[in-house]
Amino acid sequence: MSGSTPTDPGRGDAADGTGTAAPAAEAAAAAAPASGGRPVVPPRAEPTLLSRISQSSVTVTVLALVLGLVAGGILIAVTNSQVQATAGYFFARPTDFFAAVWQAVAGGYGALFQGSVYNINRPDFLSGIRPLMDTLTFATPLIAAALGVGLAFRVGLFNIGGRGQMLIAAAAAGWVGSTMNLPWGLHMILAVVAGLIGGAVWGGLVGFLKARTGAHEVILTIMLNYIAFYLLAFLLRTPGLLQAPDSSNPKSGPMADTAVFPKILGDRYNLHFGFILVILATIFVWWLLNRSALGFRFRAVGENPEASRVAGINVNNVYIYAMLLAGALAGLGGASQVLGSVTSGVTSGIDAGIGFDAITVALLGRSRPWGIFAAGVLFGALKAGSFSMQAAQGIPIDIVTVVQAVVVLMIAAPPLVRSIFFLNRPARRAAAASRLPEVSAK
Amino acid sequence: MSVTTPSPELSVSASLESATVKNWKAPIVFAVFSVIAVVVFVGFRREGVSEFRFATGSDFFAIPPLVVGSTPATIVLSVLLLALTGYSVWRTSTARTTPIWLVSLFGVLFVADFLAWVVAGNFINATGLLLGSIALSAPLIFGALGGVISERVGVVNVAIEGQLLAGAFTSAMVASMTGNALVGLLAAMVAGVLVGMVLAVFSIRYLVEQVIVGVVLNVLVAGLTGFLYSTVMGSNEALFNSPPKLPQLPIPVLSEIPVIGPILFRQTLIIYLMYVAIFLVWWGLYKTKWGLRLRAVGEHPQAADTVGIRVNMTRFWNVSLAGAIAGLGGAYFTLGSVGGFTKEMTAGAGFIALAAVIFGRWDPIKATLAALLFGFASNLQNVLGAIGSPVPSEFMLMLPYVITILAVAGFVGQSRGPAASGKAYVKQ
Structure with a gap:
């Protein structure tokens, strides 16, 4: 699939030639064999430098x-x-x-x-650069969730369900983080794993239903977003489940110190360990898509599910694996939100719109792992900057x-x-x- | 098709005669709900009587309240549910489908069973319950009608939420500035059309994936209205955000029929417009040239193009029309019920409307009924919250979404959309 196709990740049938790179030529090439005639390859106009840049x-x-x-x-x-x-x-x-x-x-x-990026009103570089660290902190869950959305795009699935997957993951990670008593390190790992599993379950459910019943994933994910929201609201206000003990607010208890992500650049900055996890996740998704056999199958199904089926790929299983992974990645975003950014406890607004922003980040990054990373940092910057925009102006x-x-x-x-x-x-x-x-x- | 080789055709028809397809999904769902009824409603039976009141002040005559003992009623209704499940199993085992009326009857009995159980020792005003359902359903119905038109013509409309929100914002602002609610209604339609046109241009002219345009449009409208709400409306609430509410217009005679009168005929203009819209969309879609062309474009654009229908123009104008209808639904939020605009006041109604489109199988009447069901469910949650329900309100609120998932997964009937919905048409 060519890099200049506008929404290539989402489009399963690349053969319809709706890309921008000379669609007429592709259409002609596709139409010629169908009309029974000998394939006619139209002469392509030599692209000028300007047109190449503009495309x-x-x-x-x-x-x-x-x-x-x-x-x-x-x-x-x-x-x-x-x-x-x-x-x-x-x-x-x-x-x-x-x-x-x-x-x-x-x-x-x-x-x-x-x-x-940089606050010029601060006396020294180290405190001036603090906004950039805030940007990276805001970018952390955004990149994770967007990797989930982008991975699904590459398989030809619209994962609109980042919000639901994050909420369930946040509930799972928050439950482990706030109610369990475990030593430092182990507690954190267990909480992250719980988040990953929570997200994977919620995402995998979509893949399973799509594979088994043919239901469209857009509808499934939208509906599951709301189900997750109400489920979390129920858990948060029911004593004994997720609600903080001795409290009547719909909120979980704060995360235990043993579960909170450490600040990786010292207490001066908010940047937490979740950012390292997200870099690792980006590398993992890059490796998965570009270097692994499963990723090859993912991309094949994304390009053309029919051809993949003929080639012996079990398309239904690919849908399930892809949504499990996508959900787990969104789950990483939910976990890093709970364990890193907002450690005071889970609320029903814990996703902070990241689940939907992730869709735009994945599109901006063209569903490529490092593109998503860059787009996530950019949108993180917009988010961090918006608060000072509101405060100052x-x-x-x-x-x-x-x-x-x-x-x-x-x-x-x-x-x-x-x-x-x-x-x-x-x-x-x-x-x-x-x-x-x-x-x-x- | 060549004459010399008729054998494949023969074998196909032979296999068709003997083929029996048994779809066990409906009996399974029936069985699950019957078990819920028996275990929860009968197993955890509640003491006392359940009272349902119907009378309002200005009826011709008062209907006496219906009082039933909670325990006997739940037992009788649960037995009926089990009987229906048995009937469905029998039908399926003899390779017959479960008809839609059976599903509907099962649903009504289940709701009645649930009500008899949940209201025990208390009373609810059935007329008020239904009246509130209409109020909550109205924006859903407008949104669903817009969704039906848009999807039937071949453009997936995820932007219903955005259209509702744009309609709500614009109608509130214009109606307050002009002091005229009718102008507000028109403005809401214009706002819906604008969102619809952006959706149409991006998906038809620029061939962008329609779901993406819809999702992004929702974000755009939420951001724009939120921004303008904080800046413009916040600067002068009295001038920009105090719209007049539409007055109630009781229809003479009809409005005095008990139960039906107050529910259907003591409403505001926008509800009457809704009745007209439901009828017009149904009639137009199935009985007019416009509807035939619209459906042709949505099902098989190439064939429609071949007979001279301008596919993309048809799509553009009908998606815009769908936007106008959805925009009216948005006006209901401000001019019809609440009054002023608040940030993201539609709160996911557009997505429930989308669910109603799918659950109603892309048919205006069925989608309206689905929207009514969803409105009923959320109003039931309000009413039960007031009398103290044993069921957590969140699960009631979840109901439309769960039902939709069951519908798209094929557990409740077959849901198959227009064939070309979501696919851009490029003339070859």
């Missing part, structure tokens, strides 16, 4: 990010009171207006940068959600991005040139 996924990704930030900037400017005031006398003194817009947007994104944190959604929408539709930036003329000419033989072949 490369990196360019589209960067441009999509620009568009997302522009959309966010527009929202910031439109809702800024100073901008609204100066817009009233725009024609009298337009410079005031533009100055106000600049101040609002630059102030907002400046706060975003200072909250996510009074911009609601929802702005980041908007930016993320716009970025992913744009990335999913490269032709739109290219037409916004007037980059697609060479591509269109090439497509037009290759369309001519297609007509004659019919």
Whole structure:
């Protein structure tokens, strides 16, 4: 599957030729044998350097990010009171207006940068770099859950169930972490394993139902998200199950010190051991997909389940294994949330929207492990920065959600991005040139 | 098909005659629920009588309350459930299917059994229970109707949640600024159409996977409305977020029928619009040229294209129309019930609507009934919470989702969507 296909991870039938790389040529090649004629290979137009750059996924990704930030900037400017005031006398003194817009947007994104990468107001480097560590902390569960979503994408499955898998994993890890009494190290390992199993069970259930009954995984995962939410709510408010003893709040007890992830860079930063686990998970998924026999089967089923079945791959088992693994990865995200980021106890909002953000991260990372890692760090930065944006500039944190959604929408539709930036003329000419033989072949 | 080799055809028809397909899923589900009924409702029987009241103030005549002893009622109903299970097993063992009326009857009896058990020693107002169910079902029904149209034309609509939320936000804002609830309704439809159009453009023009567009659109709308709620609405609640509520419009005579009157005919304009929408979607889908074309495009776009239907235009406009209907459902949240907009106030209703579409097998009437069932379940949870139910409320809230999983897994009937739903159409 070519790297420039917009949503290639999710699309099982690559043969429909909906990719961006000369779809007309592919369609012609596919149609020619079907019409009984001798296969006609249309001459491909030699791609120019510009068209190659404009079609490369990196360019589209960067441009999509620009568009997302522009959309966010527009929202910031439109809702800024100073901008609204100066817009009233725009024609009298337009410079005031533009100055106000600049101040609002630059102030907002400046706060975003200072909250996510480096705080220039701090005296020394070590405390100035603290926001970057916050970014990595926010990125930790995001990357883990997104690896789960991305792995499923590669098998041709839409795992919308990151939220449910994280919630169940958080409940399992939280139960081990808050109620058991075990020595340091062992306790932590056991809690993580419990989280992995919890997530795997919730994800594997989807794979099992899909394999056995043919039910669509999108519906299953959406429904299981809500079932997990209510199940956790029930566990949290029922004494003797997950609720903290001697408490009437729907919340579990705090994690025992023996189960909490250690801070890997000292107490100055929040970055915890979960980040190391997530790096290991990324390496594992990379190895699994690119170097292992199971990963080969995963990708084969993702490309074409029918052909895989003919080739002797047990597609149903692949669905089950993939969803077990995807659930376990989301479970790692849930466990690191409970044991690392929010150690005060499990609540029903413990997933903090990460389960859904993971979908956008997986799409942004094009379902490739290291792409997901980078995308996760980026979205972690947006999340970390959004809090300082709200504190310093009074911009609601929802702005980041908007930016993320716009970025992913744009990335999913490269032709739109290219037409916004007037980059697609060479591509269109090439497509037009290759369309001519297609007509004659019919 | 060549004339010289008829043998494959013969063998196929021969095997068809002798083939008996026994699908044991329905009897299994029946048996499980019957066992639950016997073990829980009869095993843990509760003392006292269960009282169901029907009367409201302004009826022609008052229906006396129904009072039954909890224990005898649960025993009788559980025996009936067992009998139905036995009938289903017998039908399946003689290679016959379990008809839909049997499933429905089983469901009604099970709910009655459950109510007789749970209300023991207390009373509930049945009219109020049903009235609340309509209120909770209304946005689900609008969303489900939008979902049915959209999926029937071949575009998977996961963005119902976003359409509802956009409708709720826009109607609240526009209605407060104009002081006119009707303008708010229109604005909600426009908002739903806009979300629908984005979904349509991305999935039809840019061939993006439809589920992804839907999921991302939900995130986008949640972010946008949340942002604008905090900035714009928060800056001036009185101007931007105090919409007038739609007035109640009792229909003369009809509204005075006991039970039915207050439930169906003492409602706001938006509920009456809902009745019209249900009928129009059903009638349009099955009785008009528009519906025939729509279904053709969703089932077999290539064939539709061959006879001259413009597949992608049909899809675009119908997905937009579906957005308008779902947007109306969003207006119900603000203009119909609560009043002001709050952040993420739809709280997953769009996904329950999606569940209703699937459980209702992509049919407007069945989807409406499914939405009513889900609304009933969540209102039952509210009512039982007030009288102190032995069943944790979370399990009642889970019910629509569990039922949907059972439905898509094939335990409750066969659920198969429109053949081309979710697939982009590229003209060859």
